[in-house]
Amino acid sequence: MNPAMTLAAGEASEHRPLIISLFAVFVLATLVITVWAGRQTKDAADFYAGGRQFTGFQNGLAVSGDYMSAASFLGIAGAIALFGYDGFLYSIGFLVAWLVALLLVAEPLRNSGRYTMGDVLAYRMRQRPVRTAAGTSTIVVSIFYLLAQMAGAGVLVSLLLGITSDAGKVGIVALVGVLMIVYVTIGGMKGTTWVQMVKAVLLIAGALLITFLVLLKFDFNVSDLLGSAADNSGKHSAFLEPGLKYGIDSTTKLDFLSLGIALVLGTAGLPHILIRFYTVPTAKAARKSVNWAIGIIGVFYLMTIALGFGAAALIKPDEIIASNKAGNTAAPLLALHLGGVDSTWGAILLASISAVAFATILAVVAGLTLASSSSFAHDIYANVIKKGQATEKQEVRAARYATVLIGIVSIGLGALARDLNVAGLVALAFAVAASANLPTILYSLFWKRFTTQGALWSIYGGLVTAVGLVLFSPVVSGKPTSMFPDVDFHWFPLENPGLISIPVGFLLGWLGTVLSKEEPNTAKYAELEVRSLTGTGAH
Amino acid sequence: MQASAEFRELRHAHRSFAFPLTIAFVAWYLLYVLLSNYAGDFMGTKLFGNINVALVLGLAQFLTTFLIAWWYSRHAATKLDPKAEAIKSRMEGGA
Structure with a gap:
């Protein structure tokens, strides 16, 4: 029996009580926060935007919490541990992307919107069609992202609790789903924001601890760490160079380019990140949050070097793969090895790091659910179905029902995505966000002529292209690592659709505008322009 | 207000800074991605110990992002905020 199997079946389960109690402490603490926040949530601005009373630093921390998902922690560490340098590209793309948010999106969005991304997109357009489109793409992007988090949860559990039965995994996914429903329906944005902050602190602390222990093992000599990783991986210096995962042939190289573009353009189109900017009082505070987020996230991604290469240096590649095909368990395994496989210290480390990973998943899942249910209630229910006639109370009630529904859907989908690399799945969500949301956001804010038709073509065109290409890509069928490995209906060669779908989104936005018969609403654009840059009349 | 010289100045101060800079960092990032893809030998050149060009360029992306x-933020605080606040207080006070 290989070590990872014994780990799953034996040693880890001995420490099950410890792991479960650490996890329970986190859940309990966050539930207390949620109930406390729920008591203060009175009107719609509280539910959607946490009352807009958070400081730039608090929101920066919460943004980091929302952003550093299981993909960052488990996925990137795993990708680096298996593919070396190629995994590190995720870290770089995920970080550089924040500059788009900082320079072009965060401040104008804060000034011109109220609760959702749709607020900004529909500002000078015909409300109902554009809000329907914005709501649809918000929900699709969030569900892609949720899938990744659920996959991460399932993976962790099978490693930690020795649960290998499908029923057990589904049970855990369901537990995550139920908790997220509770966080969001009771705590709203205020509760979710505090949960994000707690989680961000825990995640940074956990990553710092592991980084410190890895560096200690190598006397703080990064070159030695990299050298051991290269040797232990069996790939030698190629492990430290680009190309192990993506350099195989011209198709994989295009895939790498596609991934790179999706990562850098996706962030500023992620609804659950965008709505965070409504939790602060001013655009200046929104800028401050992004700056804090860049600092915190940057430091965290630097540590992924130590986490990923540390795992590669200290654990045999076979063991990582045996534990999870996509490498998602490399970080917790690293914690176990750093403490000593048979020692209590090792068990404590494994348990703590796993609890942190659970916390990460729960918090991100809550943020995603809030984004999609807000958009459903505010964009689709209040402004499309009720034509702007819904009371605040009805709107918030609709958001709570939507939360329950989305929770159930994501529990259902969660089980399907178990063996895909979590970072890869999130990259798909980024590609969809960059194709469907970013073009319309940028055109809306900066292009005078942009029309409703342009917005609709861009959102639906980007969305359908991105999702369609994924559906017919090797991610879904045709390869042993696919979601459905036994059937093959793939014809699109790349795993990430961004290279095609992002230009399509931008192009359709332009084409839809120049071909549309309606005159752009220039008066409304003038208002939007002044408001977005100065904050005049901002909520 | 949108047509006023004061507002046009503010818009110019934002766009003439943010747009070129966005193009620059996206280009710099794409250059890095393309080098990783198509210049493997160059990226694999060892500089000292096991630290190669690829790692140094990757870390340089971190550094430029922070910078x-x-x-x-400095530009916004000195060039944009005062103008924006002046316009806002006039519109909300006077109009």
């Missing part, structure tokens, strides 16, 4: 964030 651009700092630079933009």
Whole structure:
């Protein structure tokens, strides 16, 4: 029996009580926060935007919490541990992307919107069609992202609790789903924001601890760490160079380019990140949050070097793969090895790091659910179905029902995505966000002529292209690592659709505008322009 | 207000800073991605110990991100905020 199997079946389960109690402490603490926040949530601005009373630093921390998902922690560490340098590209793309948010999106969005991304997109357009489109793409992007988090949860559990039965995994996914429903329906944005902050602190602390222990093992000599990783991986210096995962042939190289573009353009189109900017009082505070987020996230991604290469240096590649095909368990395994496989210290480390990973998943899942249910209630229910006639109370009630529904859907989908690399799945969500949301956001804010038709073509065109290409890509069928490995209906060669779908989104936005018969609403654009840059009349 | 010289100045101060800078960092990032893809030998050149060009360029992306964030924030605080606040207080007070 290989070590990872014994780990799953034996040693880890001995420490099950410890792991479960650490996890329970986190859940309990966050539930207390949620109930406390729920008591203060009175009107719609509280539910959607946490009352807009958070400081730039608090929101920066919460943004980091929302952003550093299981993909960052488990996925990137795993990708680096298996593919070396190629995994590190995720870290770089995920970080550089924040500059788009900082320079072009965060401040104008804060000034011109109220609760959702749709607020900004529909500002000078015909409300109902554009809000329907914005709501649809918000929900699709969030569900892609949720899938990744659920996959991460399932993976962790099978490693930690020795649960290998499908029923057990589904049970855990369901537990995550139920908790997220509770966080969001009771705590709203205020509760979710505090949960994000707690989680961000825990995640940074956990990553710092592991980084410190890895560096200690190598006397703080990064070159030695990299050298051991290269040797232990069996790939030698190629492990430290680009190309192990993506350099195989011209198709994989295009895939790498596609991934790179999706990562850098996706962030500023992620609804659950965008709505965070409504939790602060001013655009200046929104800028401050992004700056804090860049600092915190940057430091965290630097540590992924130590986490990923540390795992590669200290654990045999076979063991990582045996534990999870996509490498998602490399970080917790690293914690176990750093403490000593048979020692209590090792068990404590494994348990703590796993609890942190659970916390990460729960918090991100809550943020995603809030984004999609807000958009459903505010964009689709209040402004499309009720034509702007819904009371605040009805709107918030609709958001709570939507939360329950989305929770159930994501529990259902969660089980399907178990063996895909979590970072890869999130990259798909980024590609969809960059194709469907970013073009319309940028055109809306900066292009005078942009029309409703342009917005609709861009959102639906980007969305359908991105999702369609994924559906017919090797991610879904045709390869042993696919979601459905036994059937093959793939014809699109790349795993990430961004290279095609992002230009399509931008192009359709332009084409839809120049071909549309309606005159752009220039008066409304003038208002939007002044408001977005100065904050005049901002909520 | 949108047509006023004061507002046009503010818009110019934002766009003439943010747009070129966005193009620059996206180009710099794409250059890095393309080098990783098509210049493997160059990226694999060892500089000292096991530290190669690829790692140094990757870390340089971190560094430039931090620098651009700092630079933009300074620009915004000195060039944009005073103008924006003047316009806002006039519109909300006078109009």
